[in-house]
Each structure stands twice: as structure tokens, then as C-alpha cells.
Amino acid sequence: MLYKETGQYKSTYKSDHAIFPLIQDKIAFSTLMFIAFLIIPFVINSYWEKAILVPFLIFSLAAIGLNILTGYCGQVSLGTGGFMAVGAFSTYKIMTYFPDLNIMIIILISGLITAAVGILFGLPSLRIKGFYLAVATLASQFFLVWLFNKVPWFYNYSDTGQITVSERLMFGVPVTGATAPPYATYLFCLILVVLLGFAAKNLIRSKMGRSWMAIRDMDIAAEIIGVPPLKTKLSAFAISSFYIGVAGALYFAVFLGAIEVTESFDIMTISFPVLFMIIIGGLGSMLGSFLGAAFIVTLPIGLKFIMVDLVGLSAVTAKHFEITIWGLLMIIFLIVEPHGLARLWSIAKEKLRRWPFPY
């Protein structure tokens, strides 16, 4: 009853192809955008910015990137941390070489550089797949992190191997550096995420996205019906890496401000969590990328809040619980809902459609 599509007729192809074909979805999405753009910036404080919203937005972008590659094109990747590092270090190098270039342009160029690196590391995917590809991308993770730690040129010969962002303005307001106000960094990330999110959604609905899914579902059949595997797989690697590179650039420039490659782009801090995001959120689903990122970013903070601040456990006990609960949830999720949070949402929609007359 609440969520019914009866009576909503489509009389043109255009309206039939809309991203949100139902009026309810349109309303929900516009409300969300209204809150995100016009309410949150006025109430945000630095805790919500640095601990929850900005990491959520950045990891959503990384999850979209990985979802394109793994969820839509079926190529498993464990190299997310390495590709994010490429984005971060490109941003740093471009920033130091061109101090006057706009930060938005720098970040997009960093995405393009990461896309090029992604194509390079995507080449083995033409010969190997499945677990073997996962191992090959794992190699890229270790190689890239090692490279950025080993070659001092990447960190401008600083003594410690740390790279530090300097202040950059957007419309006269700093968006990077320690003095950037919370609303500025939040809006900066939000705009990028919304624009790139729409671009990804439309790419997936285009010819390119359909050929990705054809390769994912059965690569030999796809090749026979005329989908070129080389072009398709490499385009998936390129676009996926572009998103991950932009996420890495934001992670460095806007979120942390100072980064050490071995610690910040470690496989345990980036690659696995992002993979969990798309598995928990839902493979091959845009909504899933966002839900997964929200889940993984907020779960430890939420658990900590409940256990330490509400129940009054000591910080270390709470941490041990958190680690346990984390593992448990992962297993439960994979057993109960292997299609992730996005699938839960579609079940909820189904229920809402029938409510209050379940059968």
C-alpha cells in the first residue's frame, strides 16, 4: 500500500528509462539530497565530519569503484589499497608541482592516473580469472605500497616518508588542511560522490555496463555474441580504478591530511574492508555500495558508543567485543543474506508494497 506502483503509467521511453521510475523513489531520493545538501552542512561538527560522514563518502566512492570491477564485471580484486595509494600520491605530487592548480582538477587527474595504472594491472585478467586473478591483484597491492615507500621521489625525499597536504581553497574556503571547516570538506566530498555516483549508475545502464555484466555472467558466451573481452575487462579496470583513485585522493587530501603509505593503505585497513563493503552491501548494486560503506564505517563507532559510553565497559573490553562481533556479523551475513544489504532493502520494498495484507 505504502509503496505501490499501480497507476504510475509510463507513456514515453524516457520516463521508462529513468533512474528512479517510481514517484516514491523520486521523493525519497530528493528528500535525501535535500537533507544531505541543505541541512547537514549547517549542523555538522568536526566529530561527525572526521569520524563518520567524510569517511563514509570516501569509502562509498571506493566501494562503487570496486563494485564496478567485482560486482558488475566479475573480476575479483584485492588491490584497492594499492590503487587508492596511487590516487593519494598522484595528488601529492601534482599538488607540489602545480601549487596553483584547483584541487578539484588535481583530484580528477589523480583519478585518471590511477585509471592508467589500473589498466596496466588489469592486463593479467585477460588470461586468468577467479582466485588466480585475486592473487594477481594482491600482488599489485603489495607492489604499489612497496613502491611508494621505497622510492623517495614519491614523497619528495621527506625524512619520514610521510606526505602532508597543504591548504587548498575552493571558492575561497579551504577544503584541505587542518583549518578546513567541517561543512567544506563534507560538501566537497558529497558533490564528488553525487556526480560520480550518477555517472556510474548511468555507465552501468549503458552498453558498456551491459557488456561488463555479460562478461561477468559467462565470458565465453559473451565473446561469442560479440562482446570483446579485452576492451570490456580493461574498461572495467580503468573506470573502477578511476573511482578508487579519486577515493584515495580524497582520503589523503581531505580526510587524513597526512599519510604514511604502509599504514594507511595497508591491505587490512583498505583492501579487505572495501571488499567486505561490497559483499555486505550487495555485489552488483549501486545502493549496496553505499549501504556497505555506511555499515562498515559506522559499525565500529556505533558499537564503541554503545559499549563504552552507554554501558560503561572499559575501552579495551569493548574493543575485544567489537572484534568478535565483527567476525560474527560477517559470518551471519554470508549465511543469512548472501546478497547483502541491498537485497534486504528490496525485500523490505516488497513487504511495503503488500502491507498491510501480507500473505
Added chain:
Amino acid sequence: MRIKQLLIGITASVIAISSYVEIAVADLKFPMLVYRTGAYAPNGIPNADGFVDYYKMINARDGGIGGEKILHPECETGYKTQVGVECYEKNKKDAMVFQPMSTGITYQLIPKATADGVTVYSTGYGRTSAANGKVFKWIFNAPVTYWDGASIAVRHILKNNLGNIKGKKIALVYHNSAYGKEPIRTLQTLSKKHGFKLMLLPVDHPGQEQKATWLKIRKARPDNVLMWGWGVMNQVAVKSAASIKFPMDKFIGIWWSGSENDVLPAGQGAHGYKSLTFNAPGDSYQVHKDIKKYVHDKGEASGDGSHFGTVLYNRGLFQAMVQVEAAVVAQKIHGTSKITPAMYRDGMEAVNLSAKRMEELGFKDFAPPFKNTCENHGGSGLAAVQQWDAKAKKWNMITEYMYGDSDVVQKLIAEDSSKYAAEQKIAERCN
């Protein structure tokens, strides 16, 4: 039925959330970023226990600082930078001082804390050039820096070789991170000055895997090995050195690589291993008696109380003592017990821990005296060498406290901090 359960659940959580009240503002808040989990927990736990026990003792014995109770909320970072940022944001309101206990998190907090007006005290770690108070207004790293440490270690080697180490080979085994890379530039400068060959051997996080490193040492046979390690890396290194029969008295760790946890796993093999230190080991000081009386005997020891008197526990006591002393000084300067974070910074900058004052605080002969000034946030720069006695299972001080090579160190600090000041457009203070 379901709805009823749901309602009960919602009511319960509303009650729970509304009962969660902000801590009272009048108290002095010393937030703690700790790591009692993860690869660095063996070192993180005793240190955190030292802090907590000292704060508890001050609260119980003196009723707080000038009548204001100390609050010390713990936030578990697991030595992870991103979590450290979350902990900082969560606790920074009205916080007196942050002690990140991680060079990575310190680097992260330097610009943030400077912008927010919060003191960061990285005791003998963090960014070495923060010793220059002219540039780093809010950051303190007294009593000694890594660059002092590197030159003190070289001085010790020089002394053992009758002042001539030309052509000798010194290897640096370091944690491949900002922390471990800190001493490299100083050692390179010193190697030119004294004519020794420097061999750099990085060990990746978390430090479990060191086979290749020690194989190289076995092949190249350096005359001395220095180590900048932390957490599980220390134990593995000491064990590996023992297993390749490297002479342990030629193996010197930084002050973060010289606790009981690091040498006990290697058993007798660790006998003779040396490390630098800026505080004495043992549990016979007045402060230990007070902690025993006011905290441990009441059953309120932090953790399981088993680290009492160990090196890192004692270092925690020392760090907490300086932080509390800064509040005392700030209260004196500003004539109020209710100090703000900005007043606290003034106190930290005016800390003067003379031998007499240390004795009053129960720290007689515990550490060399030092004082902070507007220009110098790096303290005395004094450290000593201690040696492990595996039979008695205790650390013995084998040298006096000594200075590093201040010509080299001061020049490097000035260079690095002016580079930072130019990057961040900071005007020098104290003129």
C-alpha cells in the same frame, strides 16, 4: 507481539541514551589514546597502566590537581591512524593534552591540534623538529628526541671504540614507518662526520618477519646494530639476533626497544642487550610506594597490575607526571584551578622539573632534570644506556645520562622546522 517487543526496545534505548550525560566541565580532562589490542599491545598495555595508575594515585592522594579531579577517558586506537583521528575528534573538547603514543598519529595531530588549540605531548617520540618551540607552539616532545637518541647511541659506540669508528659498519634495523625513519638523516650526517658505514635495514609492519634482515646482518657482519623498533618487532629482533649469535652488547635499541617484554622471550640469549633510556627502571621510588598505598592496595590497579615497576610502566608514570605538573604550573601562572586548554599550554611551556622538584613529586633520581622554554620544547636531550641482565631478569644502567651531538642535532632541527614553517606559513614566535 513483535510491536510490543519493538516498543520495549525503543523505550529502553531512549532511557539509556538520555542517561548518558556529558562529563562535568570543571574537572581536568586528560584523554588517553591507548592500544591494549593489536600488534603493539605488549608495549601499549604497561605504558597505559602507568598513566592510569598515576592519575588514580593523584586523585586519591591529593584529591586531584589543585582540587580538580583528573578525568582520563581511554580511547582504544589499536595503533591505527584513522582510529586515532576519531578518538581525537571525540575527546578534543576541553582536553588538556593528548599523548598519542604513536608517531603516525602524532604527525596526524600536529596540524589539527595546532588549529584547534590543544596541546600534544609526544614524550621522546613523534616529530623530532617539534622540539623547536618557535615553530611548533602546541607540540612538545621533551625530554629527548630521536635525533638526540641516534647521536647518543653513536657516542656510546665511539666510547667503546676509544673514539675511533672510522670504517666500522653500523646497521640500523628500523620499523618501516615514519617512526623508524626518523633517525636516518642524523645517522647519515654522523656517518660522514665519524667515517662509519651505515647499513639501513627496514622491517615492515608489524615486524614479525625479519628472517631476511638478520640474514643480511649475518652476511655483512656489521660491528654494531641499532634498532628503532616497537611492539612485537622488538621481541623478534632480539630473538633473531640471539639465534645468529650476534654479540648482544653490540646491539643497541632506542628507548622504545628496551622493555622487559622485548627481551624476556629470548631468554638467556638476550643477555647483554643494550638500550637507551631516559628514565630509571625499578619499583623502589616514592611514587611507587604511593601508588601501592593509594591504588594497588585498594584493588584499583589498572589492568592486572602485573607491570608495576617495568620500564614502560615507569615511562608511563614519568609521562603522566609531566602532564600533571604542567597543569600545576598552569594553575600557578593563571591563579585559578579551573584552567583552560590554552592555559594548560602555558603551563607545559613553563614546566621546570629540577632535581628538587622531582624529589618532591616522588621521582628522586628517576630521570634527569629538564625544563621547557618558549624556544625549546625538546627538553634536556639526556639519555643513558641500560643493559639487560638475563640471569637476574633486570635492566641495569651502565652509563651516566649523556648528551647527544648537539651541533648536528640542532642544525637538523632548525632545517626541518623552518621547512615546515615555510610550508604551513607559520611565523616564528619567542622573538
